[in-house]
């Protein structure tokens with residue numbers, strides 16, 4: 197009896213709804229006899245055959261194009277049968293039913309044929325070494341991509357741009373480990389050995405390569421996940437007007453009444469292909485100044501500040517001479533610095549430039565003047581936003597899709613290499629520590645490509661796919 201992991205799987209691979217063509221896909225071991233029964237003819241490998249699929253009573257269900265991909269030359273690395281039928285939800289579910297019913301009649305392991313879980317076809321491709329983990333993730337990124345830039349970057353990962361960078365590093369680390377481990381076996385000569393082989397020089401080169409790969413990965417993760425920009429500020433400074441101006445839509449209510457916004461309002465825009473999740477919040481003021489509903493809004497606003505990738509503190513140019521306002525603004529800066537993430541940039545943006553020209557002389561903070569009303573300064577604000585999270589548009593051509601988990605793994609690699617360099621540059625170099633750090637770095641790289649992968653991580657990655665992929 198086959199384990200659930202090895203059981204043959206089936207799914208409708210095309211989306212719900214009507215379309216010209218719909219695909220039913222089966223993957224499993226030794227499908228040949230089953231394919232013959234289902235299609236009532238032999239299928240030549242990788243050739244399209246026009247086949248009539250009949251139901252249990254011999255009546256036609258659909259006329260399909262059938263394609264048989266024998267292992268290992270298939271998407272999953274197992275035998276794969278693809279039936280391209282007509283794209284109606286009912287006809288496709290009848291096709292699926294027929295495939296299951298033929299499997300139940302068959303007196304073979306195909307009896308265990310079951311519907312696939314999300315991402316299971318791609319998981320099999322990974323298990324059968326058809327692709328590594330970063331490529332498998334790229335499949336899902338390609339399907340989920342919301343912008344052209346995201347499609348291109350996912351495509352680059354899919355064809356292995358990311359994996360190649362990781363593999364090259366793996367290779368260099370492995371060679372260095374061999375050197376270091378060998379010299380550990382000859383304790384009298386070890387330091388000479390390491391000097392002669394220029395381990396320090398090589399390690400510096402590896403560090404530079406890791407830094408570059410980490411930076412590229414950050415860019416890729418940014419392109420895939422986007423960033424959350426929280427607009428914070430006192431009531432009436434124009435936060436909701438800014439949300440409306442950036443999105444080009446009348447999303448939030450704008451009035452001259454302080455405390456208009458209470459709930460958190462989020463909308464995603466794309467700036468140079470980077471998704472930016474713009475969050476409008478309730479104006480921040482002391483609890484005793486606000487009613488019960490507004491107080492809840494204010495505490496929600498603080499929660500958003502704590503969860504932001506970028507905080508945009510909006511100032512009001514028309515109130516720069518108002519002492520109560522400026523005092524409150526100074527307090528707000530302090531409180532935001534305490535609330536926000538340490539790495540999260542805080543941008544100071546001065547609104548209502550149509551009324552008062554500039555922030556000069558009012559504040560020594562790096563600043564930008566805008567008008568949510570006229571749109572002045574919004575292009576510069578968009579540039580500033582991307583710049584603040586490290587987006588380098590000039591490198592966009594080479595960016596591959598990546599995720600937060602990749603960035604974390606590479607940050608661990610950076611830390612291992614940093615400690616390896618420290619141990620080598622110490623007054624008495626400690627080769628055993630160096631060896632251990634190199635091993636740690638290599639292990640983290642293996643987690644990236646999936647050579648070493650905890651099962652729960654696999655479950656987490658593939659469960660986010662759609663069914664049939």
Ligand SMILES: Nc1nc2c(ncn2[C@@H]2O[C@H](COP(=O)(O)OP(=O)(O)OP(=O)(O)O)[C@@H](O)[C@H]2O)c(=O)[nH]1
Nearest residue numbers: 431432433434435436437455456457479548568569
């Ligand atoms: N002249 C001028 N007025 C603006 C500008 N932006 C906003 N306003 C006005 O300022 C007032 C408050 O705007 P909102 O966008 O509601 O301000 P808010 O910060 O969201 O206010 P709360 O939701 O109460 O915290 C409205 O009367 C807007 O028309 C601007 O750039 N120039």
Ligand SMILES: [Mg+2]
Nearest residue numbers: 435436456457
């Ligand atoms: Mg508002």
